[in-house]
Structures are given as C-alpha cells and as structure tokens.
Amino acid sequence: MYIIRDAVVQRGAPQVAMYVPSSSQFYYNVWIHEEEHVQQFGPGRILGDLYNADELRNLLIGISAPTLGQLSALVTDVQYLHLGLQNAVLELRAPYAEREAYQVSDQSDPRYVYQGCGR
Amino acid sequence: MMCVPLLSLPLLLQVGFVDRPVATGPDLDGLFERVLASSLVAVGRVSTMTHAHGPVYVPKEVEEAAKRGEYVSIQLPPGGFVFSVAIERKLCGRSDLVEEAQALEPRGSVIHMFIPHDEKPVRSQRSPGRVNVPEWLIPGREYLLFLQEAGNQQGLVATYGLDPETTYYRTVEGDRGAVALPDAAHPERKYDFTTPLLEAVTTFCEAVKAPDLEAKIQNLRAVREKFPYPAWRESVDTAILNLQMAKIYRERRQGAIPGPRP
Numbered sequence: 001m002y003i004i005r006d007a008v009v010q011r012g013a014p015q016v017a018m019y020v021p022s023s024s025q026f027y028y029n030v031w032i033h034e035e036e037h038v039q040q041f042g043p044g045r046i047l048g049d050l051y052n053a054d055e056l057r058n059l060l061i062g063i064s065a066p067t068l069g070q071l072s073a074l075v076t077d078v079q080y081l082h083l084g085l086q087n088a089v090l091e092l093r094a095p096y097a098e099r100e101a102y103q104v105s106d107q108s109d110p111r112y113v114y115q116g117c118g119r
Numbered sequence: 120m121m122c123v124p125l126l127s128l129p130l131l132l133q134v135g136f137v138d139r140p141v142a143t144g145p146d147l148d149g150l151f152e153r154v155l156a157s158s159l160v161a162v163g164r165v166s167t168m169t170h171a172h173g174p175v176y177v178p179k180e181v182e183e184a185a186k187r188g189e190y191v192s193i194q195l196p197p198g199g200f201v202f203s204v205a206i207e208r209k210l211c212g213r214s215d216l217v218e219e220a221q222a223l224e225p226r227g228s229v230i231h232m233f234i235p236h237d238e239k240p241v242r243s244q245r246s247p248g249r250v251n252v253p254e255w256l257i258p259g260r261e262y263l264l265f266l267q268e269a270g271n272q273q274g275l276v277a278t279y280g281l282d283p284e285t286t287y288y289r290t291v292e293g294d295r296g297a298v299a300l301p302d303a304a305h306p307e308r309k310y311d312f313t314t315p316l317l318e319a320v321t322t323f324c325e326a327v328k329a330p331d332l333e334a335k336i337q338n339l340r341a342v343r344e345k346f347p348y349p350a351w352r353e354s355v356d357t358a359i360l361n362l363q364m365a366k367i368y369r370e371r372r373q374g375a376i377p378g379p380r381p
Contacts, residue, residue, distance in 0.1 A: 002185065017240070019240075019242075019250045068177050068181070068182050068185050068191075069175060069177045071193075072175045072177050072193045072194075073175045075193050076172055076175055076193070076195055076196060076198070077170070077172075079195060080170035080172055080198050080200075080236070081170060083170075083236060084168060084170050084200055087200075087236075087255060088168065088257055088258070091255050091257050092257060095308065
C-alpha cells in the first residue's frame with residue numbers, strides 16, 4: 001500500500017500576456033488593468049482563495065493505493081477535479097473581477113471613448 | 120504500508136482573463152464565415168463537466184525510489200475537461216450554406232466537448248488582431264454555440280483517454296464561439312449585447328435554412344436592414360454573394376448557362 005505522506009505543492013507565479021503593441025497609447029492602461037488582475041489573486045482579494053496550493057495539498061495528503069501507478073492515477077484525478085472546480089468558480093467571478101479591474105485602469109489617461117467600468 | 124512523499128507538485132494554474140475592447144454592439148463580425156465553419160450553430164445548456172486525462176506512467180526508477188522511501192515526483196499526464204451539452208435549439212450550420220457539405224450535425228440531442236487544460240490563446244486566422252482564448256463552459260448555463268468537430272479525434276482519444284465512441288466538439292474561434300446567455304442569476308450587462316447577438320444569429324440562420332438557394336438569397340435580402348449594425352449588413356452581403364456564386368456554379372454544371380469561353 002502506498003500513501004501520500006507529504007507533498008510540496010506550489011502555486012505558479014502569475015504571468016501576464018498582453019497582445020497590445022508597446023507603441024499603443026493604451027499600453028499603460030492595459031498594463032495597469034492586467035496588474036490589477038494579478039493583485040486580485042492575492043490574500044483577501046476577490047480571487048485570493050482560488051488555486052490555493054495548501055487546499056490542494058490537504059486533498060492529496062493521505063491518499064492511498066495498492067500500487068504507485070494507482071496512486072499516481074488518484075493524485076491526477078484529484079488535481080484535475082480541483083482544477084476544474086477552481087476554473088468554474090473563476091469563470092463565475094470573472095465579471096466581478098473585471099469590473100474591479102476596470103475601476104482601477106479606467107482612472108488613468110488616456111481615457112477610452114467607451115469606458116468599461118460600468119460593466 | 121509504503122509512504123510516498125511527494126516532491127514538487129506544481130499547482131496547475133492556467134487562468135484565462137482576456138480583456139478586450141468594450142463592445143459597442145453584438146459580435147457579428149465575420150458571421151457568415153463563422154457559420155460556414157460550424158457543423159452546427161445551436162443554443163444548448165451545459166449539463167455536466169468531467170475531467171479526462173491520458174494514461175498515468177510511472178517509470179521503474181521512480182517506483183524503486185518510492186519503495187526506498189525517497190521523495191518522488193508524480194508527473195501529471197496531459198488532461199482536460201469534457202462538457203456535455205444538451206442541444207435545445209439547432210439554428211443552422213455549414214450544410215445550410217454549402218449544398219455539397221455533408222450534414223455533420225450531431226445526431227443526438229447531447230454533444231460532448233473536450234477542452235485541454237493547458238491550451239494557449241492563439242491569434243485568430245479569421246479576424247486580424249483578435250486573440251482567441253479556449254472556451255470554458257459552466258454547468259447549468261445556456262450558451263449560443265458555434266460548434267465544429269474537434270480535429271484529430273483519434274489523437275484526442277489516445278492522448279487524453281477519451282471515449283473512442285464519442286465525437287468531441289470544439290467551438291469556432293474559442294470563447295467567441297461559446298456565448299453565455301443571460302438568465303435570472305446572470306443578467307445581461309451593459310456591454311454584453313448577447314440578446315441582440317442571439318436575435319441576429321437566429322435571424323441569419325432562419326434565412327439560410329430555406330430549402331433552395333434562391334429562397335435563401337431572397338430571405339437574406341429581406342432581413343438585410345433588420346439590424347443597424349454594419350457587421351450585420353456585411354455578413355448578409357457576403358452570404359448573398361456566396362450563395363449567388365453557388366447558384367451560378369450549379370446552373371453552369373447543369374448546363375443552364377454557358378461557362379466561360381476558353
């Protein structure tokens with residue numbers, strides 16, 4: 001019987017991809033907006049409880065199986081289950097997170113003709 | 120009992136926030152091309168979400184290390200999510216625009232979509248400057264879907280351990296092809312334009328579902344001014360032009376009108 005005794009589970013560093021040319025006058029607005037999304041994954045923020053490494057780690061500790069192959073399969077299932085649930089919650093909260101981020105980025109010049117803060 | 124300490128299991132974090140310019144109207148750009156690329160345009164409700172992954176492989180040396188009580192790392196096989204969608208309304212599809220197109224519409228009332236978890240955004244081939252993000256669906260919600268069969272079904276089955284008897288679908292142009300429709304819990308927001316989008320797509324589909332080319336063209340002409348959006352008129356005009364050309368080719372094939380002189 002194999003059992004997970006301990007696990008090092010790490011949350012990856014946030015990566016921002018911007019498809020806006022650096023020459024655009026709105027580059028800085030977009031940057032502020034995306035940085036706000038990064039901050040939203042911090043403690044106490046709207047997305048801070050998602051993709052929580054400790055939560056996943058606690059789900060994995062104690063899982064047991066007769067073979068290492070079966071244990072690996074269980075660990076894989078738990079990870080994908082966790083990921084799917086987190087993705088679903090993120091999708092539900094995304095409109096609110098967007099609204100928050102626009103409220104920050106829309107304050108900086110230049111202003112768009114259509115501002116998204118009212119979304 | 121063997122205790123297996125796990126070393127460094129990176130948490131999968133593939134978060135998709137895509138911010139696009141604030142819309143000033145429904146997303147009707149390239150509607151004709153998107154319907155043409157769709158096996159089926161439909162309204163459907165997501166019933167279930169499950170996960171699937173490829174075979175788990177444990178190298179012999181890892182197994183030996185685990186037996187010795189050493190820290191081992193479990194490699195996560197490629198995986199993703201399967202969504203079952205109950206089709207509530209079939210609107211139209213490629214076979215309504217191309218006479219010779221095989222009816223690739225799904226036979227049953229439930230279709231399955233598979234979305235790999237680590238898929239990256241890609242630049243649109245149809246809309247310059249647009250980046251398409253993989254679609255994501257929420258169980259229980261209703262969507263307007265532009266569906267096409269996922270490419271390389273056999274490869275998907277082998278890589279992700281999917282059911283070989285099931286046909287898996289994707290949307291046309293990622294999240295653009297899966298538009299969540301408003302409901303009581305998720306009312307339409309100011310810049311969503313989902314209701315006018317659904318109305319326009321439904322109108323377009325009803326027009327092209329007529330049984331013959333001439334009727335399709337007439338129907339499209341009749342609805343050309345129904346919506347004030349430039350992208351709507353452009354899509355209708357493109358559809359009319361393509362159907363007119365199809366009509367000419369057909370008549371030429373049947374000998375009704377002579378072909379170009381050599």
